[in-house]
Amino acid sequence: MDHRSGSSRPYPRHIPPNTSLSVDSVTITDGIAEVALGESILALPDAQRGLLAAQIAFTLKQVGGVKGVVIKVNQQPYRVAWSRPEQPGHFG
Numbered sequence: 001m002d003h004r005s006g007s008s009r010p011y012p013r014h015i016p017p018n019t020s021l022s023v024d025s026v027t028i029t030d031g032i033a034e035v036a037l038g039e040s041i042l043a044l045p046d047a048q049r050g051l052l053a054a055q056i057a058f059t060l061k062q063v064g065g066v067k068g069v070v071i072k073v074n075q076q077p078y079r080v081a082w083s084r085p086e087q088p089g090h091f092g
Contacts, residue, residue, distance in 0.1 A: 026060070031067035033060045039073050050080040057091035 057069040069091045071078035
């Protein structure tokens with residue numbers, strides 16, 4: 001179980017169980033990590049979609065050199081309620 005440093009509470013997880021990510025699903029070019037996800041996540045409620053995007057972006061920005069994250073589903077930007085209209089699918 002993942003735990004916050006010094007805390008007995010587990011990290012919240014916003015990625016649905018049974019979600020998988022293959023090694024070639026994430027590429028990094030010029031500091032931007034691009035994540036390709038399956039369409040099953042499109043069925044998530046808006047609030048969970050936003051939390052999922054935030055969790056992925058936060059996690060990938062821990063990797064040295066990653067300045068931003070682009071999430072795509074079926075080659076299309078992954079949209080959440082709070083994403084910037086001029087850059088849909090871009091987080092961080």
